[in-house]
Amino acid sequence: LEEASPRACLRRSMRRHAFAFARRWVAREARTAPRLGRAGLGAACLFAGGAGLAWAEPTTTPRRRPIQSMKTQRGVLEDDYELGEKLGSGFYGNVYRGKCLRTGMAVAIKVLPRTGDREADATVRREVAAMRGGAMHTAITEIHEFYESSDHFYIVMEFVDGGELLDLLVDGGPFREPRAAALIKEVGGAIALLHAQGMCHSDIKPENIVLTKEGQVRLIDFGTTFAVDAKLDQALNGGTVQFFAPETIASRTMGLPSDLWALGVVLFMTVGGYHPFDGQGEADIETTAVNIRHEEPDFADPVWEGVSEPCKHLLHRLLRKDPDDRLTVEQLLQH
Template sequence: MSAGEEALRSQYVIGDEIGRGRFGTVRRCFSAATGEPFAVKSTAKAPLRESDPLDLALAEQEPKVHLLASASPPASAHLVALHAAFEDADAVHLVLDLCPGGDLFSLVSARAPLPEPEAAGLMAQLADALAGCHRRGVAHRDVKPDNVFFDAAGVLKLGDFGSAEWFGDGRAMAGLVGTPYYVAPEVVAGREYNEKVDVWSAGVVLYMMLSGTVPFYGASAGEIFEAVLRGNLRFPPRAFANVSPEAKDLMRRMLCKDVSRRLSAEQVLRHPWIVTRGGSAAVG
């Protein structure tokens, strides 16, 4: 047993596996002192060393960036909080909020298109999470339904900061990071970019919630990237016949190729569609 895992097990009782990714696993765990339930995300370093040094660097900085975004007082109630981190030469172990309510991908897959009030309420919570991150100088860089979770009370929580970056000193970010369907055009183009890449990705999430489809697609990652670069946003009548003009206006402003004209996360929260349709969502 490595030193990091030994330290983890000295404070937490490790339970069953509840999720798995390319390089790690998520397991249920419990505080040895209080019995309080959490989740522990464990990322092995060896596969990252062999595949991509950038992935390894992101995994090693994830605890610092995640803590910056979620540390008390939290920047937003809609962020998965990091409670403890254990690291050694072999792995990184992060103890996180347990979110037993599933994720947004499962919800959208089962029920989309969602009614506008529900979609607006979810988007209000997601935009609040992003605004909180951005106030702390953190860009998430991998906003997608798979990384949006629900706690036991059904409150939305943005998690998985494995691709996040700190821009708080005014630095521009670079690098092709994210997931093809959701990544912003300036990222695909190889240009420097700012935190508004998260707003673009959230715009794709909103499009999915209201239609059950993605706005930019292709048969391969290359084709998807080409569609993203074109940025030709359409609202097919079959999927959007019952979607309001106000919702379409918000999506146009979020999925805007001109970054200077794209809304910030704070501006998304103030958009009339969010204010009127998502007003009952718990934000703060």
């Protein structure tokens, strides 16, 4: 009962967008957390090179399919797909499990209402464009088709069956470094592709990273993605406060460095098991925001005794307060 109690308390206290770990349980479990994922993963990737990641072999391969294979059409979704159970809800719409009537393939279908607002419609088209632009990277959710009707948009995507990173961490505890390194490399590669196209994801967090049952990583939810000049910030148009960079909290703007800060928070949580600026999982959003701006990451937990110095050094470089001093995604992937 003592072993199960922290998990039960954690599930009861968990709120969407609020990551709360029982730190005593995390410290006890961290060194015995199972190493899961693809076969041979532990030998394929290590935190190394002094400040970053070194890889014995690549884990990301292009899909080698033309971007044009994604269809955009006006039509009746029900002619081609069966809409099933709801998988999740968001600010902009709902995601359902679906099935292709022609092949029987399982898919995920994001349904977004058309409100008649031009900016809202443009947001949907930006999301589709971001997914379409990332079609050659395996860590970006594959889009199959895009439908428009008079009152809804329908984005038909691959169905990812392994669960959110957030749920995996809650249920299984922190990842060991090799598995965490592989995950960050995959997500970093997806971010690099977006940044190369001048796109900022703007909502990197464990809930938007999902894994297949085989351990393959997917970055999802491009609903707040926007185009940005690499030298300019843009007015805040979405995201999650707990993953905002200090400059976002201070000025309500986002730029490409914001994604790297959020990725640093994700890495911290994946290896350490708690939020770097809310170690007890009890702070309200306002307190967490103040901590992000003025405090340093909390490495006080005993779990960090078993984490390598290169990994901690990498975290410090991703979580620099000054965005000009923060690692770029290219620098991250070069280490």
